[in-house]
Amino acid sequence: MSDLFESLERIHTVDLSETMEDAYLNYAMSVICGRALPESRDGLKPVQRRILFEMGNMNLSPGRPYRKSARVVGSVMGKWHPHGDGAIYDALSRMSQPFSLRYPLVDGHGNFGSIDGDRPAAQRYTECRLSPIAMEMLAEVEQETVDWAQNYDSSAEEPVLLPSRLPTLLMNGSMGVAVGVSTAIPPHNLTELLDGALMLLENPESEVEDLMTVIKGPDFPTGGVIQGKAGIKSYIKTGVGSIRVRAKTKIERAEGRKNAKIIITEIPYLVKKQSIVLQMHEAANKDRIRGIKAIRDESGRKGIRIVVEVSARRDPKLVLHLLFKHTSLQSSFPARMITLVDGAPKPLPLKESLLNYINHRSAVVKRRSAFELSKAEARAHIVEGLLVALKDIDAVIAIIKASKDREAAKENLSKKLKISSLQSDAIVRMQLGTLTGLEVEKLQAEMKELQTAIDWYKKILGDETTLNGVLREEMEGWREKYGDARRTKIDTREAGDEMVIQPELQVVIFTEKNYIKRIPITDFKTWRRRGQGIKGITLQQGDTVKQLDLCWNTDELFMFTDNGKIYSIPVYDVIEGGRGARGIPVQNYRKELQRERVVCIRARKQEKESLLILTEKGRVKRLAQKDVAKIMRPGKKVMRVDKGDRIVNALWVDGNDRVLTVTANGKASHLPASEIRVMGRAAGGVKAMTLETTKRGKIIDKIVDAGIVGLEAKVSGKLSSIEEKDDGSKILVIEPKGITKFSGKIIDAEGTKDNYTVKIDTGLAPFPERNLKFPARSKLLVEPGTKVKALDEIVEMPAKYRKPVAHTVPQQMTLGIKMAKNKDTMILAGDSLTIGDRVLFVTDQGLGKLMDAHLVRKTHRGSKGVKVYSIKTPKGSKRKGVGNLARCRAIGNEKEVGIATTDGKIYKTEIQEISQQKRSSRGVIVITLKPGDTVADLAIV
Numbered sequence: 001m002s003d004l005f006e007s008l009e010r011i012h013t014v015d016l017s018e019t020m021e022d023a024y025l026n027y028a029m030s031v032i033c034g035r036a037l038p039e040s041r042d043g044l045k046p047v048q049r050r051i052l053f054e055m056g057n058m059n060l061s062p063g064r065p066y067r068k069s070a071r072v073v074g075s076v077m078g079k080w081h082p083h084g085d086g087a088i089y090d091a092l093s094r095m096s097q098p099f100s101l102r103y104p105l106v107d108g109h110g111n112f113g114s115i116d117g118d119r120p121a122a123q124r125y126t127e128c129r130l131s132p133i134a135m136e137m138l139a140e141v142e143q144e145t146v147d148w149a150q151n152y153d154s155s156a157e158e159p160v161l162l163p164s165r166l167p168t169l170l171m172n173g174s175m176g177v178a179v180g181v182s183t184a185i186p187p188h189n190l191t192e193l194l195d196g197a198l199m200l201l202e203n204p205e206s207e208v209e210d211l212m213t214v215i216k217g218p219d220f221p222t223g224g225v226i227q228g229k230a231g232i233k234s235y236i237k238t239g240v241g242s243i244r245v246r247a248k249t250k251i252e253r254a255e256g257r258k259n260a261k262i263i264i265t266e267i268p269y270l271v272k273k274q275s276i277v278l279q280m281h282e283a284a285n286k287d288r289i290r291g292i293k294a295i296r297d298e299s300g301r302k303g304i305r306i307v308v309e310v311s312a313r314r315d316p317k318l319v320l321h322l323l324f325k326h327t328s329l330q331s332s333f334p335a336r337m338i339t340l341v342d343g344a345p346k347p348l349p350l351k352e353s354l355l356n357y358i359n360h361r362s363a364v365v366k367r368r369s370a371f372e373l374s375k376a377e378a379r380a381h382i383v384e385g386l387l388v389a390l391k392d393i394d395a396v397i398a399i400i401k402a403s404k405d406r407e408a409a410k411e412n413l414s415k416k417l418k419i420s421s422l423q424s425d426a427i428v429r430m431q432l433g434t435l436t437g438l439e440v441e442k443l444q445a446e447m448k449e450l451q452t453a454i455d456w457y458k459k460i461l462g463d464e465t466t467l468n469g470v471l472r473e474e475m476e477g478w479r480e481k482y483g484d485a486r487r488t489k490i491d492t493r494e495a496g497d498e499m500v501i502q503p504e505l506q507v508v509i510f511t512e513k514n515y516i517k518r519i520p521i522t523d524f525k526t527w528r529r530r531g532q533g534i535k536g537i538t539l540q541q542g543d544t545v546k547q548l549d550l551c552w553n554t555d556e557l558f559m560f561t562d563n564g565k566i567y568s569i570p571v572y573d574v575i576e577g578g579r580g581a582r583g584i585p586v587q588n589y590r591k592e593l594q595r596e597r598v599v600c601i602r603a604r605k606q607e608k609e610s611l612l613i614l615t616e617k618g619r620v621k622r623l624a625q626k627d628v629a630k631i632m633r634p635g636k637k638v639m640r641v642d643k644g645d646r647i648v649n650a651l652w653v654d655g656n657d658r659v660l661t662v663t664a665n666g667k668a669s670h671l672p673a674s675e676i677r678v679m680g681r682a683a684g685g686v687k688a689m690t691l692e693t694t695k696r697g698k699i700i701d702k703i704v705d706a707g708i709v710g711l712e713a714k715v716s717g718k719l720s721s722i723e724e725k726d727d728g729s730k731i732l733v734i735e736p737k738g739i740t741k742f743s744g745k746i747i748d749a750e751g752t753k754d755n756y757t758v759k760i761d762t763g764l765a766p767f768p769e770r771n772l773k774f775p776a777r778s779k780l781l782v783e784p785g786t787k788v789k790a791l792d793e794i795v796e797m798p799a800k801y802r803k804p805v806a807h808t809v810p811q812q813m814t815l816g817i818k819m820a821k822n823k824d825t826m827i828l829a830g831d832s833l834t835i836g837d838r839v840l841f842v843t844d845q846g847l848g849k850l851m852d853a854h855l856v857r858k859t860h861r862g863s864k865g866v867k868v869y870s871i872k873t874p875k876g877s878k879r880k881g882v883g884n885l886a887r888c889r890a891i892g893n894e895k896e897v898g899i900a901t902t903d904g905k906i907y908k909t910e911i912q913e914i915s916q917q918k919r920s921s922r923g924v925i926v927i928t929l930k931p932g933d934t935v936a937d938l939a940i941v
Contacts, residue, residue, distance in 0.1 A: 033343060035083075036178035038185075040339040040348055041360040042137065042162045043169025045176065047091045049162055050080040052105060055130050056138040066109045066127035073123050080151055080158055085123070093120040096128060101172045102187035102221045103482070105134040115222070115304070117272035133482060136165040143371045145364045163364045166478060167193050167357040169339060170350070173218075175270075181345050183338040186218035186235075186243065186269075191483035194475045197354050201468055201475075208237050208351055215350065216490055218333070223248055223266035223487040227330070228494035235335035239349040245269060247276075247329040248489070251316045259293050260316040262323070264306040266487075268331040273297070273304060279327040280308065287589060289322045290314065290573060318501060318572055361471055366461060373457035380450040383443055385423025386430060389413075390440055396427060501572050506553050507939070508574060509536060509583070509900060510601050513543040514593070517583030518574045521550065521941065524908045526896060532928050533907025536900065538582045544902035550939035551603035558604060558631070559586060560613070560647045561596040564639040568631035571603065579906075592635055600647045604628075608652035610678055612659065613638065614688065616702045617645045620661075620861075621685030622653070622678045640684035649706050660709045660839060660856065661689050664884040665701045666869035670709070670856045690864045709839060709853045709890040838891045838916065841869050842899065842926060844934040845883030849923035850891065850916040870922045882922050886935045896941040899926065903933040908941065 038045050044052070054076045060067055073088045081088055094100050096108030099115045110126035113119060120126065130138075140163040148157040173187035195214040199206050217232040226232065227244040234241030248266035267273055277297050284292040291314025298305040308323070310316040324330040339348050341356070348356065389396045399416055403409035406428055413424040459466045506518045517537060524534065537545065551557065551571055559567045567590050575584050587593045611623045623638055641647065653659065657673045669689040676686065692701040839856075842848035849869075856866055871882045889897070891911055898908045907927045915924055927935065 033340060036176035037181070037183055037338065037340050037345055038169060038174040038176070039161050040169060040341045040346075040353065040356050042164035043167070043172065043174065043339075044137075044162065044164075045091070045174070047076075047081055047083070047088060048095060048105075050076050050158065051088065051092050051095070052130070052134055052137055052162065053141070053159060054080060055106075055128070055134075056141070060129040061135060062107065062130060062132050064129060066107075066129050069108075069110075069123040069126045069128050072128060079156060082152055089120070089123045092128065093126075099222050102219060102487075103133050103166075103171055103190065104131055105137065105172075107131045115267075115272065116274040133166065136478070136482075137162050137168065139163060139165060140364060140368050143368050145367045145371070163368075164360070165474070166190065166482070167197065167354065169357070170353055174339075178345075181338060182336060184334055184336045185339070186333055186335050187220060188215065188217075189219035189484070189486050191479055192216060192219070192486075193354070194479040194483065196350075197358055198472060198475055200351070200354050201358055201472060204355065206351075208349075211351055211354075212236060216486070218243060218269075218335075218488060219486050220245065220269035220333075220488045222269050222271075224268050224489075225266075226488055226490045229490070229492055230494060231332075231335070232490075235337065236350045239335075239337040239347040241335045243333040243335055245331055245333055245488075246324060246491075249320060249329075251320065253316075254312065259309045259312055262308040262310060262316055262320050264308070264329065265304055267304060268328065269333060271328045271331055273299065273306070276328050277306060280323060283323070283326045287591075288326050289319060290575070291319050313576065315501075321501065358471070361474075362467060365467060365470055365474075369457045369460040373454060373461070376450050376453045376457065380447065380454060381420070382423060382426045383447045383450065385419045385426055386443055387440075387447065388417055388419060388423070389427045389430070390443070392417075400428065501554055504553050505941075506551060506571060506574075506576075507536070507898065507906065508549045508551060508557065508571065508601065508603075509545060509904075509906075510547040510549075510586075510598070511537070511539060511543050511583075512546045513540060514586045514598050515540070515543065515583040516574055516586050516589075516601070517577045517581055518553070518571065519577065519579060519906075521898070523579060524898065524906050526908050526910060529909050529913035530925050530928050531907055531909065532930070533899070533901065533905040535579050535904060536906030537904040538580050539904045540582070545900050545904055545936040546902075547601055548898065548900040548906075548937035548939050549601055549603055550898065550941060555603040558602050558628070558650065559590075559593070559598045560600040560602070560638075560650060561593070561635075562599050562641065562646055563596050564637060564641040564647070565596065565635045566628065566631060566638045567593065567598075567635045568604075590633065590635070592633070600650055602650045602652075605652035609654050610652070610673075611638075612651045612653045612673065612676065612706075613647055613685065614649045614651075614661065614703055614706050615639075615641065615645045615685070616648045617642070617699070618661075618687055618689045618691050618703055619645065619685040620676055620688035621683055622673065622676045623681065624678050627681055636681065638681050640682060642684065648703055651706060651708060653708055657708050658858075659706055660853070660888060660890070661706045661865070662704060662841070662868065662885055662888045663689070663691065663701045663865070664704050664886075665692055666867060666871045666885045667692070667701070667865040668856050668868040668888070669859050669863050669865035671859055671861055671863075675861050687862045690862055692864070704885060705887045707839065707888050707890045709856075839868075840889045840891050840897060840911065840914065840938075840940075841885060841923065842887050842935055842938055843869070843871065843883045843923070844886040845881060846899075846925060846927040846929045846935055847882050847923040848914055848926040849921060850911070850914050851919065852916070853890065855919050866919070868919050870920050883934070887938045889938060889940050891940065894940045897938055898941055899938045900936045901927070901929060901933045902936045903930065905933070911940075 035046065039049075042049065051072065055072055058067065058072065058075065060072070069089065069092060072092065073085045076088050077083075077085055092106060093108070093112045096104055096106035096112045098104055107129050108126060109128065111118075111121035112126060141159055145163045147160045149160050150156075151158050167190075169185065170188045170193050171190050173185040174183060175185075176183050192215045196211050199211065199214060212233070215236070217226055217229070217236075224245045225248055227246050231241040231243040235243065245268040247264050247268060250263050250265070252261040252263060254260045264276075267276060274297075277295060280289075280292070280295050283289045284295070291311040293309040293311050294307075295309075296307045298307055308319070310319045337348050337350070337353065338345050339353070340346075341348065396413065396417070399412050400409045403412050409428050410421060410424040413419065413427055414421055417424075419427075460470060461467075505521045507521055507524070508516065508518045510516050515537075519536065524536070527533070539545070549557075553572045555571045557569050557571050557574065559569070561567070569589050573589065575581075577583060586598050606625075609625055611625065611628055612620065613623065614620050619642070621639055628636065628638065639647070651659065653673045655674045659671060659673050659676075661669045661671075667689075671688070676688070679685065689703065691699050691703070693699050838850050839853050840848060840850055851868065856868060859865060869882075869885050871884060895911055896908055897911055897914075898906060900906055909926065914926060917923065929935070
């Protein structure tokens with residue numbers, strides 16, 4: 001019972017939160033200081049330092065035989081590091097791996113792991129000894145150059161840090177994760193580090209930029225190529241930065257139709273070679289990278305060699321670019337230079353780390369010099385006593401003979417010769433052979449050498465310049481002995497800046513059976529009108545060309561399906577083939593398309609703010625650019641499509657664009673894009689156009705195409721003269737460049753004598769139903785803020801000013817001009833086209849025409865449209881049938897048009913070959929078709 005009361009008396013009440021906080025803080029600091037972070041001066045973690053120190057005690061120097069790793073691990077664990085043999089052996093193995101440390105500290109014999117990620121063999125099978133560089137870490141440790149501390153059980157002393165002649169922290173780097181802090185210091189080239197240290201030794205105030213002229217950046221043991229200098233500059237200046245590293249590769253070009261090869265000889269640091277090979281296989285199997293025929297790992301004793309065979313139809317540079325993107329052939333090293341400084345974690349950028357190394361070496365050299373000075377002075381004291389005794393050796397012998405014993409002899413010598421007890425002890429122990437003349441001369445020479453050494457050590461300790469000279473001489477010697485060439489190359493271009501894919505204009509051809517391919521536009525020559533074209537694709541039986549799109553190989557291609565979903569692939573990923581190639585099914589690019597059918601393809605235009613989607617039955621919707629900014633592999637729903645309907649076209653538009661929608665029966669609806677509001681992805685859109693029906697309500701027409709003929713833009717004219725009036729307004733004489741008509745509000749007017757631009761807001765005015773022509777020269781008064789209105793006058797204009805002009809589209813566009821006050825108000829310009837002021841129409845039978853866009857009056861959503869093409873052939877006429885309207889495109893500065901037929905022919909001709917006609921005309925023959933062939937699509941070049 002008394003024991004129970006005694007136990008209760010020993011129970012103390014404490015605050016749980018404070019106790020937990022204190023305990024966790026102690027644990028955290030123990031991990032930070034005792035395991036995870038390296039010491040800033042010798043660059044080693046405690047376990048690494050203890051392994052090297054114990055191997056030095058075991059005399060495992062480079063010239064000695066190897067010893068079992070188990071023996072080293074057991075000795076380290078028993079004496080210095082009681083944290084388990086696993087941690088010790090892992091640290092020992094890493095210090096022996098040439099792919100982990102830039103300069104290995106342990107010379108291993110046996111299987112210490114591989115760059116494939118294989119684990120080291122058991123410690124009982126492997127052997128080790130110190131490397132030559134490790135001996136430089138341990139040199140001078142017995143010369144009182146560092147402090148010592150008791151081991152964990154106070155049975156022995158261990159050094160707090162090693163003298164470390166070389167900058168190990170930066171030379172080999174370090175990785176570690178502690179509680180709330182981590183470090184990742186990249187390895188560097190020893191030659192560059194010592195050059196940098198010598199620069200700072202000469203001038204400690206050297207700028208970081210000066211330091212970077214000798215220290216180029218990290219030098220990884222696995223080599224590789226550092227991409228860009230931004231990350232290097234960041235971590236050198238601040239201690240934190242991301243360094244992007246790529247594998248070192250070369251491309252072996254093949255002759256003829258043989259496969260090209262990508263040879264990989266070096267890989268990024270800390271990346272397992274086997275994982276790279278597996279990633280490449282996975283990327284090829286999952287169609288992330290196309291064109292890879294085979295992947296072989298041919299690595300051996302001579303080094304790394306991974307071979308990637310590339311199909312003859314694929315550009316090996318493109319495949320390599322995709323390998324960098326989808327595998328660890330390109331990876332980032334997150335530099336975070338945090339080390340222990342005075343026992344606490346602290347960021348230490350490169351310059352501060354080198355200065356810390358110099359200060360450490362200065363302290364070591366001073367303590368070594370003080371140790372050597374003490375030894376030299378002690379020896380000089382003894383030699384001085386011996387020389388005193390040799391001057392009167394007979395008296396010395398007499399004193400010794402007359403003494404009772406050795407102690408008495410020492411005492412008598414000290415009294416008679418006036419020397420110290422140490423000197424008298426040395427005289428008593430002196431051998432008779434020392435009495436020869438030669439030995440006396442040796443003692444005198446030794447005394448002279450000792451005095452020189454004493455003066456030198458005192459000079460080192462007392463003169464900073466001499467100390468720096470010693471440091472400089474030592475560093476230059478180590479640089480000569482251990483320095484080597486860089487392994488890691490540095491490419492000054494930032495990742496992504498290099499032009500891997502050379503921009504090239506491509507023709508993408510898509511068929512009814514979902515085959516797709518691309519051909520460079522340069523493969524097709526330009527023909528005169530009425531030509532037949534040349535073969536552009538080989539079709540399967542029963543297949544026909546469905547769509548043609550002209551885009552750059554750097555663009556992103558959108559594929560719209562019958563379910564209203566959208567899928568995305570890069571244009572460069574579409575298989576490139578000759579004019580006779582068939583292409584491959586789109587299902588090969590996206591397996592999800594096996595259950596859906598692609599009905600439309602369009603390249604993305606990043607500069608436009610929204611995507612406009614149009615269906616065959618006249619539904620239309622706008623989708624914000626952000627909603628389709630990133631399309632994942634499973635696709636994205638962008639529109640609810642009704643049963644029996646399908647998407648026929650998709651356009652990239654801005655809110656101030658005007659859209660021209662055409663039907664197969666030759667009607668067109670011209671409405672502003674702003675009338676179609678931006679909707680969510682699940683919406684089914686709104687009615688764009690009312691289609692023609694029979695008396696019983698059956699729809700007998702369909703939407704076939706749409707184009708942007710945006711009619712709000714800048715209008716430019718040549719200025720002849722400017723006259724300033726007293727009220728501040730200006731009278732302008734201009735030569736207009738186009739036939740236009742408008743009404744609205746002037747918001748800006750600027751220009752020079754040679755070129756004058758006026759901006760107006762035409763949103764208030766309906767689009768004119770007829771032309772307004774004006775003289776070549778008119779005196780006009782421009783007043784920003786003035787409201788103007790359209791006139792009904794018709795004035796003839798010279799033909800030379802009727803040429804179309806391309807205009808840039810601002811967010812809000814206005815134009816308004818009126819005559820001088822003493823004249824009637826007159827309108828100079830009107831709704832100006834963004835892409836051009838003409839529209840090209842082509843029928844499925846190969847006829848086509850150009851037409852002024854302003855001949856199509858402005859309408860609103862749901863209208864029936866106006867007739868823009870006469871598709872009926874008069875009875876009894878022997879002329880070729882027009883067919884149905886197939887495609888329309890707005891024409892600006894473009895000079896050529898490419899037409900694809902359902903039979904796979906591609907025909908390119910100049911636009912000026914096609915005549916400009918009225919709304920009621922039937923056009924001219926643009927392309928001569930064979931029986932059964934029809935126009936599938938067209939693209940403006």
